[in-house]
Amino acid sequence: MSNGLPYKTVWVEYPDIEALCKKIGAPPTATKPDGSSFYTLPVIFDPTTNTAVSDSILIAEYLDKTYPDTPKLLPVGTRPLQRAFLDAYNPISSPVFQFALPATHKILRPASQPYFRLHREKLFGKTFEELVPTGAARDVEWAKVKDGFNVVDGWLQASKEDGPYALGQTPGFVDFFIGARLTWFRLVFGEDSEEWKDITSWNEGRWAAFAEGLKKYEAVDL
Amino acid sequence: MSNGLPYKTVWVEYPDIEALCKKIGAPPTATKPDGSSFYTLPVIFDPTTNTAVSDSILIAEYLDKTYPDTPKLLPVGTRPLQRAFLDAYNPISSPVFQFALPATHKILRPASQPYFRLHREKLFGKTFEELVPTGAARDVEWAKVKDGFNVVDGWLQASKEDGPYALGQTPGFVDFFIGARLTWFRLVFGEDSEEWKDITSWNEGRWAAFAEGLKKYEAVDL
Incomplete structure (x- = not known):
């Protein structure tokens, strides 16, 4: 992808999502009916800031904020x-x-x-x-x-x-x-x-x- | 109102809306269950262009387009x-x-x-x-x-x-x-x-x- 950030995609099988999220510190995005945490993809891990972010819109907000010189997904006013x-x-x-x-x-x-x-x-x-x-x-x-x-x-x-x-x-x-x-x-x-x-x-x-x-x-x- | 367009507000009683719209050429905004035209407010009449516009969002589009140097209600990208x-x-x-x-x-x-x-x-x-x-x-x-x-x-x-x-x-x-x-x-x-x-x-x-x-x-x- 041009004029953006370098990244590597990791594909994860469904049964492995929760363990991976816990390992990299990506928070759950919801709570299951039984009260336990629910972990979902997408998730990013940013090695530059050592930060894991879950939930696509929060990922977009994080990237917009952390890398202000790259294209914006959520421009001011929208x-x-x-x-x-x-x-x-x-x-x-x-x-x-x-x-x-x-x-x-x-x-x-x-x-x-x-x-x-x-x-x-x-x-x-x-x-x-x-x-x-x-x-x-x-x-x-x-x-x-x-x-x-x-x-x-x-x-x-x-x-x-x-x-x-x-x-x-x-x-x-x-x-x-x-x-x-x-x-x-x-x-x-x-x-x-x-x-x-x-x-x-x-x-x-x-x-x-x-x-x-x-x-x-x-x-x-x- | 500052830095906008001069205007005069005319208050219209409900039973007079249809006749007024027809008189100034403001189109109906919907169709009644019986198939006849339904006229609603707000409506503007612009004497500069001799144009009547019905429906608030269409009025905003008309004003944004006709008077590009005034504040925009529907900016590009929104x-x-x-x-x-x-x-x-x-x-x-x-x-x-x-x-x-x-x-x-x-x-x-x-x-x-x-x-x-x-x-x-x-x-x-x-x-x-x-x-x-x-x-x-x-x-x-x-x-x-x-x-x-x-x-x-x-x-x-x-x-x-x-x-x-x-x-x-x-x-x-x-x-x-x-x-x-x-x-x-x-x-x-x-x-x-x-x-x-x-x-x-x-x-x-x-x-x-x-x-x-x-x-x-x-x-x-x-």
Whole structure:
């Protein structure tokens, strides 16, 4: 990646996340129903300051603050707006989970599959086989996915003249949040899937262009 | 108002809105269930360009574009974010309506009261007397109002170092949107009401300061 900070990506299997976070001092991001700590990725460890940071938006805040001369993900004048954006985005983008989580399970490494299945199925109270809609229900639920994309497209149309991103010409945190979702869908559904072909055809090809524009920021060993 | 555009405020009674909009060529902002046009305020008429504009965010866009040397409400890099902010704000701020609409009815001029009652009661399927919560339900519903303020407070805390507003030091469109709500509550509940005292005590006095900071922009003959 150009004009940013040097970094090395470490891929971690689900059952190893908690032990790694504890080892490097990355704090938990939530509390489980039983009261114990819940550790999630992404996490960074910055050897320059000997600091571990958890939670993507806190990581972005940390990097913006610690390295003020690099590109900003949360520029002054957009921080509360980007938090509100995520609160608006999350519910309207949730119908895709019933499709994407079972598809994700299939492409995970064997070491991560049982953990992923156990915890996600508990969350939804359904097996992955029950979760993914079929027949007529599939069309209804997939239409909800499309509705969500339409809402975000409506927001982005407000900046037609400014640039392709929520923050205009230069992507901000919420743009990478959307971009990460698109990368997720491309990887788990597959480039040649009906799902990915649908998504990239919606909103006059906005999502294909959006994903393409952010590709240069992807970790090279993805 | 300083360093802005000269303007004159015209107050319009509810039954006169549609005829006035048609007269000055201000387009409707929505369609009624029966298919006919629905006209709402605010509306501006700009004699310099002979243009009428309806809908507050479209008015802000028009003014930003037509008068580029005046303060911007929708700066480049914030437009989709501000639209998403409104979509996140609207559902979490809706529990206040059951309190504020009946209170509004009481302070309207007689010419507006029957229209306001008819249309709002139709929307909720309840009379104003049924809509406003009493007894134990009041505490439950008022707590929901407070929950909504807490969410917005959480967003604004992300800019503690940047300034008091969603856009930082200088208020943007969404800040005036929140400010207009606060003015509404102050006027219909009353400065000495329990409701206004509650609101201005929440979130370490954020809303009292927020309203005070925006007071200089209020129409002087309010």
